[in-house]
Each structure stands twice: as C-alpha cells, then as structure tokens.
Amino acid sequence: MVFEHNKKYIQQFSRAIEEQENAYLVSEMESLHSADIAQILYQLNTAESKYIIDLLTAERAADVLSEIEEDLRNEFLKNFTGEELASFMDHMDSDDAADMLNELSVKEREEVLSSMDNRERANYILELLNYDDDCAGGLMAKELVKANVNWTVQRSIEEIRRQAKKVEKIHTLYVVDDYDVLLGRVSLKEMILAEDDTLIRDIYVPEIAMVHTYQDEEEVAELMQKYDLEVIPVINIQGKLLGRITIDDIVDVITEQAEIDQQMMSGISDNIEESDDIATIVKGRLPWLLVGVLGGLINAQFMGLFEDSLAVIPILAVFIPLIAATGGNVGIQSSTLVVQALANSNIQDSNWERFMKVTSVAFINGLLIGGLVFLFVFVFFGELKLSLVVSIALFTVVMIASLMGSITPLVLDKFDINPALASGPFITTTNDLIGIAVYFFVARMLLNI
Amino acid sequence: MVFEHNKKYIQQFSRAIEEQENAYLVSEMESLHSADIAQILYQLNTAESKYIIDLLTAERAADVLSEIEEDLRNEFLKNFTGEELASFMDHMDSDDAADMLNELSVKEREEVLSSMDNRERANYILELLNYDDDCAGGLMAKELVKANVNWTVQRSIEEIRRQAKKVEKIHTLYVVDDYDVLLGRVSLKEMILAEDDTLIRDIYVPEIAMVHTYQDEEEVAELMQKYDLEVIPVINIQGKLLGRITIDDIVDVITEQAEIDQQMMSGISDNIEESDDIATIVKGRLPWLLVGVLGGLINAQFMGLFEDSLAVIPILAVFIPLIAATGGNVGIQSSTLVVQALANSNIQDSNWERFMKVTSVAFINGLLIGGLVFLFVFVFFGELKLSLVVSIALFTVVMIASLMGSITPLVLDKFDINPALASGPFITTTNDLIGIAVYFFVARMLLNI
Secondary structure: OOOOOOHHHHHHHHHHHHOOOHHHHHHHHHOOOHHHHHHHHHOOOHHHHHHHHHHOOHHHHHHHHHHOOHHHHHHHHOOOOHHHHHHHHOOOOHHHHHHHHOOOOHHHHHHHHHHOOOHHHHHHHHHHOOOOOOEHHHHOEOOOOEEEOOOEHHHHHHHHHHHHOOOOOOOEEEEEOOOOEEEEEEEHHHHHHOOOOOEHHHHOEOOOOOEEOOOEHHHHHHHHHHOOOOEEEEEOOOOEEEEEEEHHHHHHHHHHHHHHHHHHHOOOOOOOOOOOOHHHHHHHHHHHHHHHHHHHHHHHHHHHOOHHHHHHOHHHHHHHHHHHHHHHHHHHHHHHHHHHHHHOOOOOOOHHHHHHHHHHHHHHHHHHHHHHHHHHHHHHHOOHHHHHHHHHHHHHHHHHHHHHHHHHHHHHHHOOOOHHHHHOHHHHHHHHHHHHHHHHHHHHHHHOO | OOOOOOHHHHHHHHHHHHOOOHHHHHHHHHOOOHHHHHHHHHOOOHHHHHHHHHHOOHHHHHHHHHHOOHHHHHHHHOOOOHHHHHHHHOOOOHHHHHHHHOOOOHHHHHHHHHHOOOHHHHHHHHHHOOOOOOEHHHHOEOOOOEEEOOOEHHHHHHHHHHHHOOOOOOOEEEEEOOOOEEEEEEEHHHHHHOOOOOEHHHHOEOOOOOEEOOOEHHHHHHHHHHOOOOEEEEEOOOOEEEEEEEHHHHHHHHHHHHHHHHHHHOOOOOOOOOOOOHHHHHHHHHHHHHHHHHHHHHHHHHHHOOHHHHHHOHHHHHHHHHHHHHHHHHHHHHHHHHHHHHHOOOOOOOHHHHHHHHHHHHHHHHHHHHHHHHHHHHHHHOOHHHHHHHHHHHHHHHHHHHHHHHHHHHHHHHOOOOHHHHHOHHHHHHHHHHHHHHHHHHHHHHHOO
C-alpha cells in the first residue's frame, strides 16, 4: 500500500494550484501522510510547492518540511522568510529543526531562532547546533519525558500529561535522580500496569543501554540494532540525561552507510547522488578513475619491457583481458566477504582456520577455472605450451587475488580505514598489476622468451 | 558502551564452567543483556554453551536463543531435546519461535509443538509456520493488544492489563470492529491522557499504514522507513487484524538487503558468509567467475582476429589493461548511482535531463582521462599516432561505458530483476568486450592495419 504518485495525479494537483482550487487541495492533503505530501512537492515547481506549503497549518507544514530529503530541502527553504521558518520550527522536533537550521547561514539561523515563539524549543535547538551531524549529540532530540526516582506513579503520570503536548511519541519514561543523572527507565506499559501510589524507585529498570553525546552514529546504530531498541537515551560525561535518539533516525543512518559502502566499492569517493550537479559528480568520480588509469599506465610500462616477446608471440596478448578480469573478480569477491564479516563482528574461526578456508576455496576455483581454460585454449588455439601458460597463470592469479582480497580489508580495518575501500577499484587495480606480472613471468619461464 | 568480549573474559567464563562455579556464572549473566550472552556463547564450545543455557531460567534461555544468529542457531538447537525446546518456546515471541522451528525437521517441529504448555502460543506458531520467510506473514508476531471500537478507555486499559503479560513490548492499541477488522489505533500516550469513560470510537486514529500477509519484506521495510513507523499491523485479505511487525525485524531486513546487494556487486550469486562451508562458498562464487572467464575467452577469440596487427605493432597490446580497467570502472560507477537512485525512488529529473547529465559527466571525465593519457603515452612512448589511438579509444570507452552503466540497471529494473546485478561482473565483462573492440577499431582506422 505504498502511495503511488502517478503523473495524472500530479498534473491534477498542478492544475488545481493554477486555478487556485484551495478547497480541493486542502481536503486532498488532509487525507495524505506528510511523507506523501513531501514526495508530491518533489514533482512540483518552486512556486507550486510554496503555494501548497502556504495552504497547510504551521504544524503540518513543519511535518512536511521534516520529511523532505536533505539534499533538496535547501532549495525549498529559500522560498520562506525567517519568520515563516520560525513558525514552522515552533512545531518541529528539536532534532529535525536543528538539521534544517544547519543548512542556513549563521545570520539566517539567528534570525529564525530569534523569531521563534517557543523559547524552550529555540534553546533546545541552539544546544543541538553545537554537535556534529554524525555523532549521537547531532542525532538526538531534546524532547523526552522524565520522572524523578522518588516520585510515585501517580505524580509521574501527571508529569507525562503535562509534558505530553511537547513530545510527539513517548516510548518510555526516563528515571533520573535529583541531579538529572539518568538511572533507568519505566515503559508506558509498566506505568499502566502499576498502582498509583507505587514508587518509581520500586518499578524502574536500572540496567539500560545509553550513549554519550560524542559517540559516532555508527556506534549508536550498532548498539540499537544489537539490543533491538526503539529509542536510546543520550547522556553527557557526568551521566546527565540530555536527549534521546529514535530508531527512525538510525534506520536512515544504516541505509546511508550501506549507500556509502556501495559507492566506495564502485570507486566513488564522495557520497554523491544522481541528482547532484555535474561538477560534484565529476569530482566524486574522477579520483578513483585516475587511480585505475595510473594502474593501467604502470601496467603498460611494465608490459613495454616485454615488447620483444609480444612481437615474437603476439597471441600472448589476447589473454591479457582474461587474466586481468579474473584477478579483479576473485579479489573483489574475497574482500567483500571479509568486509561483511567485519561489519557483523562475525569472525568466529581462528585466523588459521580462515586462512585454510580461503586457500581451499581459491584452490578449488583456481583449479576449475584453470582446467576449463586449458581445454578451451588447447581446442581453439591448438597450442599446448600456450594453454599451459594461460592456465597456470590463471590458477596463480586466482590464488594470489584471493589472499590479497582477504587480507587487504583486515589491514585497512587495523588502520581504522573503512575496509569497504578494499572492495573497489583499489583491489582491481592491484590485481590487474599482479595478474599481468604473473602471466608474463610464467610465459617467460615456459616459453623461454 | 558496546559490550566488549575480550579473550580474558571468555577464558574466565570457560574456567568457571569447568570448575562448575555456578554462583559466579549466574550472577555474571544476570548483569548481561541476552544479546551479550548470545555473543559469549559463540566463543564457547558446544558443551560449554549447553551448560550456560541450562543455568538460565527457561524465560531467559528463550531470550538468548532468540538473539543467536540464524546461521549458527541450528547447531545450538541440536543440543536440546524436543521438550527442552518446547519449554523455551513457551516464553518466546511467536515470530522468533516460528523462525526457530523452521530450522527443524517436520517431525521435530511436531514434537516440540505438542510438548508446549502454552497452547495459545503453540497455535500462534503453527499459524506462522504457514507463511514464507520473506513476506509480511513470515515476519509478523501474533502478540498484540487490541480493543473493540465500542469499548471505553477504562475497559481497554483492563484489557491491556489482562493481555500485557503475553506481550513484551506494547507500542499501540489496535482498534477493531466486531469482526476483528482493523479500523485504526490509539497510542499508549493517548490512553494515559484520556478520561476513563471516553469511548475508543472518539479517540482512535483511523488513517493507518498496514500490510497484507503476502506482501514482500522489502515493501514492508520501505513503508515503515517512509512513514517512520516502529510497528505496523498485518491484515488478511478481509482486512482482519492478524499480527504486527516491529521495526527491529525490519532493521535486520534492511541490513540483509544491503549485504545481498553488496554481494551481487561483487559477483557472488548466493547470499553466503565467510563462516559457510567451503562447498557453499565455491558454489556462490563460481558462477560469476565463469561469466568473467567466458567474457575473457570471447575477448581472446576476438583479439585473435588481430593477431597479425599485434605482430606488426606489438606495443598495441600494452594498453589493453588500461582500456579494459577504465571501461569497467566507469561502468560500475555509473550503474551504482542509478541503482541507488532507483532504490530511493529518487529519480526526479526527466529522462532527457538525466541523459544529458550522464553524457556531460562522461564527456568531461573522458576528455580529462583521454588528455592525460595522450600526454603520458606521447612522453613515454614517443609515438604520436599511438598516443592518439589510445586516447581516442579511452574517450570513446568512457562515453560508452557510462551510457551502458546508466541504462543497464533501468532495463533490469523494468524486467523486475534486481538492478544491483548491473553493478557487478556483468557490467565489467560487457565493458571489457566493448572497450577492446573499440580500441582495435580505432587502431585499425588510424594505423591502417
């Protein structure tokens, strides 16, 4: 039941805007989720989008703006005055508001913050602006419900009622001491089950997963994923409760990380998107292409040494793509498996066992591929020695590429470099070089050139 | 604060097991999260693991078993009798229990189910066993709290109290009509805020995201991610409420999907892990290696046609790896960007705009790379015509590989094949072939061979 925005529907929307059929537009938007409205805005032009947002209540507009993708939000925000933005932020969760403000200039930020009516939220946002985007502090929202450990259930429920308007989703009641130091939590379910005069002290769960403001977003993701959490509290160095991170933001972190890893595997160095401008895309793609080109040129220089051999036995050249491609493919397969095992902290066997397994797999694949290619070359080219050279070189390349592919990510990981780097052009380029060196070495040995 | 299992700690555990220091073990495990205990078990041998599980209460053992990774659980389960397993399942959420039973033989399943004391749960599990693993029905748990639309808040809270023991985490109260058809939901927060005699009819939120049992897990993930949901109800074709899916299971789906895509990009055809046995790994890796080998052999056959030219101008051969590698790298970059744009349903520009952008980026990269290589070849090899051949061929290969890389995933997507397939050996092999054909074509034109 994913909402589908077909072209006809969007055209209908455009026409209604043109003819200012506000009643139709308002009733249509009432039936839509904010995320769906955001997706409609993507397909309208700037003036049309602005028209739609102006028709919404400030609260709804805030929801819709929170849903708009980061890359595109900047464009949208330009359509609104500081005061208009302030009226949206009055209704926005502090984390979403801080994210949005981060995209404005310092001057614009100040203008928006000073125009906000909701002073408490403005202060929250101001605090959040201090944190880096990719740490727990940058992900957290300030809105949460907390109770003192010495209160009764009755008093806590009154507190929830008082605070509930400010907090959209309440997962849990955080329990703190007199100094606001986080002690534990009580689920809403427990609150409903408990008697009114029960003390929070007697029902709260002390053991709790929590993160510090400075912790990396990936650590937060790992923790929440491991313990199946929907929300995690954020504390400062003194243990004071500062905010909470909800799982929806972490799902975005996980998805983004997977995208970055994929791009790294494809030799794209910045995190770019198809919708970025041409200069950004070129800048993101060129570095690794150049590394590949450099590898190719070194290869050309190396093979130049064998120009004479190639003149004597030109057929040697025709198997170069086969050798290079096989080395690259085997290397990338090996490194990807190791990268994934690292990501899952899932390396259980000892180094020796893993080495033996990698070697066995490489041995079997190398033997099968080498054997097959031996037959093919012998049948189609009819030269025994050439068949031997190609198949022995292939076997060796498969063995070496497997080992290289398995070891490189481990080495990168040791040096705190994202091991996914090893699954990209880096390993292909290296294996091209090694593969061709092996090939000519074997040829020289067997063909006496 | 991710829990670290250092070797010393594990050794201490092993020693305590050997010396049967049960008091120490029990107190140690009380302070640990079930997920942490599961991770400790990975590092103990089978007998030690069994010893630990036996020390736990059935409820705790059930939690720990639910946390153990699917690939390893099968081994663990062999250590327990049907009756022991039944006693764990009495305390397990129906979705986890069904997942676990799925790994046993039909006979073992029946033995476990018939030994369970909790008959309601046994029936739940039996129902869930009917669904495929990767659809909404296979992901859902039967445990949920629901209320009739005509009840009061007071009566619903009584119902929550009654049902709460069976349901570990309560996110929301589902509202149904007399025929159990899902109408909407009330959050626990709203329940706490409402007066006792308010009717559910007057406070429930009717608009609701829901999925059918047969929907694919990726659709469920997309929906929950889009609407930032922590839980989603599952209905049958008549709209009857059957269960619910929680976000922690969806986070696992998202992570697994990213892994599968990564493996597809690396040319691994089955979803394998480093910890799988050698035969499985070989089987997962061989098919795409063979495709690459086949491509290399076709390439060899094609280049065989130019054997005479190669004999005359052997230096032509040394740039083959450069041409092939660049084509492969450019193609993979392009396809990855399109695959990600497809995954984000984030293609906003028209086809024409996108075509122009892809072409512009390719043109710039092709020009830069071509120019650079022209200079290099001219300086180091000192042959103008050769420099022209190599750089013109490179430029052409960059243009063609970009277009191929951009179009292939769109075509695969049209035919409902996972477009990530286009970012792997498939595109590299194709581009190798095209690149070398272009190279020899340009060489023949310019060098008159």
